[in-house]
Amino acid sequence: xxxxxxxxxxxxxxxxxxxxxDAARDLVSELGYAKVSIEAIAARAGVGKQTIxxxxxxxxxxxxxxxxxLSESEExxxxxxxxxxxxxxxxxxxxxxxxxxxxxxxxPIRALNTEIIGDPALAAQYxxxxxxxxxEAKKERLRSAQRAGQLAAxxxxxxxLEVLYAPLYQRWLHRSGPLTPQYADxxxxxxxxxxxx
Amino acid sequence: xxxxxxxxxxxxxxxxxxxxxDAARDLVSELGYAKVSIEAIAARAGVGKQTIxxxxxxxxxxxxxxxxxLSESEExxxxxxxxxxxxxxxxxxxxxxxxxxxxxxxxPIRALNTEIIGDPALAAQYxxxxxxxxxEAKKERLRSAQRAGQLAAxxxxxxxLEVLYAPLYQRWLHRSGPLTPQYADxxxxxxxxxxxx
Numbered sequence: 571x572x573x574x575x576x577x578x579x580x581x582x583x584x585x586x587x588x589x590x591x592d593a594a595r596d597l598v599s600e601l602g603y604a605k606v607s608i609e610a611i612a613a614r615a616g617v618g619k620q621t622i623x624x625x626x627x628x629x630x631x632x633x634x635x636x637x638x639x640l641s642e643s644e645e646x647x648x649x650x651x652x653x654x655x656x657x658x659x660x661x662x663x664x665x666x667x668x669x670x671x672x673x674x675x676x677x678p679i680r681a682l683n684t685e686i687i688g689d690p691a692l693a694a695q696y697x698x699x700x701x702x703x704x705x706e707a708k709k710e711r712l713r714s715a716q717r718a719g720q721l722a723a724x725x726x727x728x729x730x731l732e733v734l735y736a737p738l739y740q741r742w743l744h745r746s747g748p749l750t751p752q753y754a755d756x757x758x759x760x761x762x763x764x765x766x767x
Numbered sequence: 768x769x770x771x772x773x774x775x776x777x778x779x780x781x782x783x784x785x786x787x788x789d790a791a792r793d794l795v796s797e798l799g800y801a802k803v804s805i806e807a808i809a810a811r812a813g814v815g816k817q818t819i820x821x822x823x824x825x826x827x828x829x830x831x832x833x834x835x836x837l838s839e840s841e842e843x844x845x846x847x848x849x850x851x852x853x854x855x856x857x858x859x860x861x862x863x864x865x866x867x868x869x870x871x872x873x874x875p876i877r878a879l880n881t882e883i884i885g886d887p888a889l890a891a892q893y894x895x896x897x898x899x900x901x902x903e904a905k906k907e908r909l910r911s912a913q914r915a916g917q918l919a920a921x922x923x924x925x926x927x928l929e930v931l932y933a934p935l936y937q938r939w940l941h942r943s944g945p946l947t948p949q950y951a952d953x954x955x956x957x958x959x960x961x962x963x964x
Contacts, residue, residue, distance in 0.1 A: 602885065603885075604885070680884060680885070683884060684881055684884050684885055686940075686941060687877060687880060687881050687884070687940055687941075688799065688800075688801065688877070688881055690942055693941055693942050693943075694942075696941070697941065697943055701941075701943075726953070728944065729934070729953060729957065732933075732934035732937060732938065733930060733934055733957060733961075735937075736929075736933035736934040736936065736937040736938075737926070737929035737930055737933040739933065739937050740929060740932075740933040740936050740937065741929065741933075743883075743884055744883060744884075744890055744893070744894065744898075745887055745890050745891075746890075746894055746898075747925065756923070756926060760926065760930060760961045760962075761961070763960065763961050763963075764930075764957045764958070764960050764961035765957075766960075
């Protein structure tokens with residue numbers, strides 16, 4: 571006689587949590603942040619509203635976690651290091667520009683950025699959990715270039731990353747110019763010239 | 768016998784319009800964009816809601832115009848041109864950094880930026896009416912520097928302005944680092960190095 575299978579609350583709970591995160595991300599991409607409600611996330615995930623409020627205090631918090639879940643799968647990220655800084659950065663920047671030019675990718679990132687601007691606590695969380703680790707991986711590559719004499723040894727690496735990425739970020743946010751591979755290359759060339767040894 | 772003074776509808780209308788714009792800007796600074804309503808603007812300006820809707824289709828439109836009214840008083844703006852590009856840009860960038868570090872100034876600009884991110888039409892209007900004319904004044908100064916051999920003659924001036932301003936913009940928007948005179952100077956030095964003749 572087979573044992574009746576016992577429900578496993580921990581596993582069911584993790585499945586619900588994952589469904590909520592997937593639903594939050596999908597809905598933000600489809601509708602934009604402003605039109606997404608906790609009710610809609612609950613309905614899409616097939617859970618009750620109270621299930622969401624048990625784990626997250628607000629819509630912003632669920633959506634932030636849904637992005638965090640994405641980047642956690644990239645754990646241990648690192649940049650290519652072929653020894654040629656310019657070539658390596660151009661690969662990375664062309665990929666970044668392509669992502670920001672892709673409507674499916676950029677919609678949720680735009681929603682997150684809108685939240686961050688108005689919410690200093692969320693901005694701090696974003697820096698600590700998302701931007702910080704990614705920036706650290708980039709700096710690791712820049713330090714390797716400094717050791718190889720391809721970048722000024724005294725360069726402020728936070729400033730290097732700002733000069734490399736902020737123009738793209740602003741152009742994307744304001745839709746003020748084309749996001750092309752040529753633009754990615756130009757940013758790399760300008761940055762390396764600015765911080766040449 | 769003195770003539771009874773006739774009401775002047777055009778003048779009264781302009782006074783109401785100005786009161787609405789002042790109220791919109793003040794309320795955004797005090798409360799933040801999200802908490803400002805058409806009702807609150809009308810009450811503060813001492814006009815009826817219908818008066819606002821007669822001139823503007825939405826809250827975003829009133830607030831945008833209230834910013835435009837500010838910059839119109841700077842008509843014919845130009846950058847200092849002492850012949851020393853680095854010194855002139857440092858004056859301008861130190862003033863810009865100080866503005867963004869000032870809570871009273873930055874609050875309405877932050878509200879406007881939040882709107883622009885989610886509204887491509889408003890972003891286009893912002894570029895055409897606000898950012899565009901200001902950028903043109905900056906480019907005029909850069910062209911003068913190109914003629915004087917202080918900046919590469921073939922430099923893409925849109926890219927020069929992005930490298931100069933976007934790092935500050937991103938740092939301010941994400942509150943990701945200090946906004947100091949030293950930072951202003953560093954951005955000028957880096958940009959001039961990147962686009963040296």
